[in-house]
Amino acid sequence: MNARLFPPTRAEATARLAAFLPHAGKTYAKLRNHDPGPDAPSHVSRLSPYVRHRVLTEAELVRAAVDRHGEGPAEKFIQEVFWRTYWKGWLELRPGVWDAYCEDRDTARIEVAGDSYLAEHLARAEEARTGIDCFDHWVRELVETGYLHNHARMWFASIWIFTLKLPWELGADFFLRHLLDGDPASNTLSWRWVGGLQTRGKTYLARADNIAAHTGERFNPQGKLAQEALPLDGPLPPLPRPIVPGPRLGKDGGRTGLLVFDDDVDVQDLSDRVAPVAVAGVSSAALRSDVSVSGQVQDFVAAVLDDSLSRFSVPGARLRDQVMTPHGVDEAVRDWARDHALDRVVARHVPVGPGRAVADRIARALQPDGVAFLQEMRGYDARAWPLATKGFFPFRKQIRELTAALGASG
Ligand SMILES: Cc1cc2nc3c(=O)[nH]c(=O)nc-3n(C[C@H](O)[C@H](O)[C@H](O)COP(=O)(O)OP(=O)(O)OC[C@H]3O[C@@H](n4cnc5c(N)ncnc54)[C@H](O)[C@@H]3O)c2cc1C
Incomplete structure (x- = not known):
C-alpha cells in the first residue's frame, strides 16, 4: 500500500483537508x-482516495471550503466536488451503463488476446514502453502511487484512445x-467523456503544447500525438430510471447487524440510529476488475475499512468482526448473522458498481433465514443524485441550493 502518499486513516484525511483549505479558493481556480x-x-x-x-464526505469538503472562503471564491x-456527486447520480440513474461497460471490457479483453498486434501494443502501454515519455511516466506514476x-x-x-x-x-x-x-x-x-460517448460527439484531444504548458515543460510530446479525435461509436445511454431513497431506519427492527461497505465508510450516524449488536466491513475492491486489482488498492481499501470500524463506537456491540472480501462473502455474512442471531442487516445504500453486485448476493444469502437486508440512502445522495438526469450544466445550476441544504447528516 502507498502508505507514504496516502496513509489510510481519517486522521490523515482531515489533516490533509485542513492543510489544503487555504488553497481551495482563488488559487485553486487559477492553478x-x-x-x-x-x-x-x-x-x-x-x-480523492x-x-x-467517504473517509471524508463531499458535504464535509463543501462546508469546509465555504466556511473558509465563502461560496464565491470557493466556487x-x-x-469539482459536485462533479463527483453528479457522476455518481448519473450512473445511479442508469445502472445499465456500468453493466454494458463490464460486458464490453470482457469482450475487448478476448479480442485483444486473439490479436497479437493489439496484444503487443496493450502490453507496451501497460508496461510504460510506448516511447511517449509523458504517457510512460504517467503509467509508472499511477502504478507506483495509485493516483x-x-x-x-x-x-x-x-492518448490511449486516439494515439x-x-x-x-x-x-x-x-x-x-x-x-x-x-x-x-x-x-x-x-473515459466515456474523453472518447465522445458521454457528451455525444464531443471528444477530448490531448495536445503537446497544452501538456508542456501544464507540466512546467517536464514533457513536450511534439509530433507524437494524434492530431484528431473522432468520436467513438456506441449506443445511446438508457433513459434515467427513478431513484427511490426508501425510509430512514430506526431502532425498531430487532437485533441488528451493520455492514460497512467500502463505498461509504462514514456510518456513525446510521449506527447511532439503528443500534447494532454487531458490525463488520465488506470490501468489494477485488471486483473493480475482471482481472487482478493491484495489491496496493486492495490493501488501501481494507485499511480504510479497518480504520473506520476501529474508530466509531457502538455501546454494547461486538465491534469489528472482520473485513470481508468478495470471495465467499454471501456465506460469511449469513454465518455472521446466525452467530449474532440477527433479525436484520443494515447498510448504507450501496451505489452502482462492484459493491452493488456484492450487496445483491448478500441479500439473496440472508433471505432463506428470514433476515432482512436494508439499505439506507444518505440525505445528500437522495437530494443530489436524482438531479443528474441531463448534462453537468443544468445540474450545476442546483449547486447553490444543494450547498444550502447541507445538514449535519450530509
Ligand atoms: C479519465 C478519468 C478518469 C477518472 N477516474 C476517477 C476515478 O476512478 N475516481 C475518482 O474519484 N475520480 C476520477 N476522475 C476524476 C478526477 O480526476 C479525480 O477525482 C481527481 O483527480 C482527484 O484529485 P484531487 O482529490 O486532488 O482533486 P481536487 O481537484 O482537489 O478536487 C476535490 C475533489 O473533487 C472531486 N473531483 C475533482 N475533480 C473531479 C472530476 N473531474 N470528476 C469527479 N470528481 C472530481 C474529487 O472527489 C476530489 O477529491 C477521473 C478523471 C478522468 C479524466
Missing part, C-alpha cells in the same frame, strides 16, 4: 489544471486496477 508531478507540492487537494470511500473547488492528477488522467485517456488506438474499456480498467480512488462512476463516465 488546478497544472500538474507539477508527484514529487512537487500540488495545486489540488489529493483527497479518501472522498471515494471552482465546490463545483494521477485530473489533467494527467485526461491526457492519458486521450495508441486501444479499446477505451481496457484503459478504464487499467485505471480501476491501480487508482486508490478507482470509482465506477467517475472513472467510466470520464
